[in-house]
Amino acid sequence: MRLLLALLIFPALLVAQPGGQQGGVTIQAGEECPPGMTEVRPRNCRAPTMPAPSILDYRPRNTVVSADQPVPRAKFPAVDFHGHPAPIRSAEQLDALQREFDAMGLGVMIAANNVSGDALKAQVAVVQAHPTMRNRIRFLTGISFANVGPGWAERAVAQLEADVAAGAVGVGEIGKGLGLSTRKADGTRLAIDDPALDPVWQAAARLKIPVFIHTADPAEFWQPIDYKNERWLELALFPNRRYGEEFPSFEQLAQERDRMIKRNPNTTFVVAHMAWYANDLPRLTRMMDEMPNMLVEVGAVLYDIGRQLRAMRDFFVKYQDRILFGKDSYQPEEYPYYWRVFETRDDYFDYYRDYHAFWKLYGIDLPDAVLRKVYYQNALRIMPTVPRAAGMQ
Numbered sequence: 001m002r003l004l005l006a007l008l009i010f011p012a013l014l015v016a017q018p019g020g021q022q023g024g025v026t027i028q029a030g031e032e033c034p035p036g037m038t039e040v041r042p043r044n045c046r047a048p049t050m051p052a053p054s055i056l057d058y059r060p061r062n063t064v065v066s067a068d069q070p071v072p073r074a075k076f077p078a079v080d081f082h083g084h085p086a087p088i089r090s091a092e093q094l095d096a097l098q099r100e101f102d103a104m105g106l107g108v109m110i111a112a113n114n115v116s117g118d119a120l121k122a123q124v125a126v127v128q129a130h131p132t133m134r135n136r137i138r139f140l141t142g143i144s145f146a147n148v149g150p151g152w153a154e155r156a157v158a159q160l161e162a163d164v165a166a167g168a169v170g171v172g173e174i175g176k177g178l179g180l181s182t183r184k185a186d187g188t189r190l191a192i193d194d195p196a197l198d199p200v201w202q203a204a205a206r207l208k209i210p211v212f213i214h215t216a217d218p219a220e221f222w223q224p225i226d227y228k229n230e231r232w233l234e235l236a237l238f239p240n241r242r243y244g245e246e247f248p249s250f251e252q253l254a255q256e257r258d259r260m261i262k263r264n265p266n267t268t269f270v271v272a273h274m275a276w277y278a279n280d281l282p283r284l285t286r287m288m289d290e291m292p293n294m295l296v297e298v299g300a301v302l303y304d305i306g307r308q309l310r311a312m313r314d315f316f317v318k319y320q321d322r323i324l325f326g327k328d329s330y331q332p333e334e335y336p337y338y339w340r341v342f343e344t345r346d347d348y349f350d351y352y353r354d355y356h357a358f359w360k361l362y363g364i365d366l367p368d369a370v371l372r373k374v375y376y377q378n379a380l381r382i383m384p385t386v387p388r389a390a391g392m393q
Helices: 002-016 091-104 117-128 152-165 195-207 232-237 250-263 272-276 281-290 309-318 332-343 368-382
Strands: 038-041 044-046 078-084 106-115 137-141 171-174 211-213 269-271 294-297
Touching: 078 368, 091 106, 091 117, 091 332, 106 117, 106 171, 106 368, 117 137, 117 152, 137 152, 137 171, 152 195, 195 250, 250 269, 250 272, 250 281, 269 272, 272 281, 272 294, 281 294, 281 309, 309 368, 332 368
Parallel strands: 078 106, 106 137, 171 211, 211 269, 269 294
Antiparallel strands: 038 044
16 A cells, blocks of 8 residues: 555656656766756756846855955055056056055055166155155066167166166066067077077076066966867856967966976066966966976966865965065055965855856965965075065064
8 A cells, every 4th residue: 555655656756846856868977967957866967947146147046144344455565466456657656556565555656567777766766755645656678679679788787787776676577478478580480498598587686686477377378269268268268368379378378378487487476367377276386396496476366276276275385485475556445365275264255256156166275474485584595685565674
């Protein structure tokens, strides 16, 4: 009797159960569901019963209940090694920057705007004339790679020496155009590891200043703009960011950069954006081990840092002497996201740009000793002429 009842009731329960396996499409193991469907049970795909929202309109509420701990101000004063302020032209501009720096706990900004010559001198003069900001902004100098050929290295080194004498504390940000689009005097592509550039790197070593270099862009920018691409939304918004076959590959550019760094072991290189390998820590670990003269900077890759909290925390602890804080785009309201990722154990919170990352972030809870190194001690070590802001021990 019980068996008979079970046989009569079970089919009705199966039909009534939300998500039951009735209907849909069956797939084989390892296959993907057809477009417009998702796997609701093993090898069973189903389409929604109502219109699906676009990637732009799907904004589900976060139902995780946890302590919300925004961090508006850094725990220790930070040196932003990857600063991009507007050109410094007035005391009023510096007054505004001071208010913003103080509110978010920024001690010093290194302006990495690739300025040189008279433009550099003019901005240094404005900063030095300010009574309270004179020690809170320093400048990297630019290198012009136009028309590399006979006589170029001598001119470039002479300009570098003049800019350092004028107050520059390093070189950079060397832009991604080096390797991607810059041409030599003879019209050929200027490779990152071209030996013609070595005199500049060697001069930087002699002058005891770091070289800050940005190579390539995220590797997904070389991939098809399809629904498998993690950066689909960004590439759909900014299609000119994708690199076609007319450009060197991501891997070629990375190898050129690495050969250049290895060939100049006495020069300190700081690689922007964690070399675009924050999503591939095994590869980045090999680079750190193979190139002891290389440091990395964290600007604009917080979306990768904050989604792999355990592995990333281990990486930061292991290489704590070779990681620099940097932000890239100067948007004061975005800095607190970095403080929260670095300083807390918070779970599952928003990133500040949806088109970079559709996932949530987690705090990696760095020890204070590591925070101090990442925030300011490593920067002061490689740029000893940069003044110490209040609170920098």
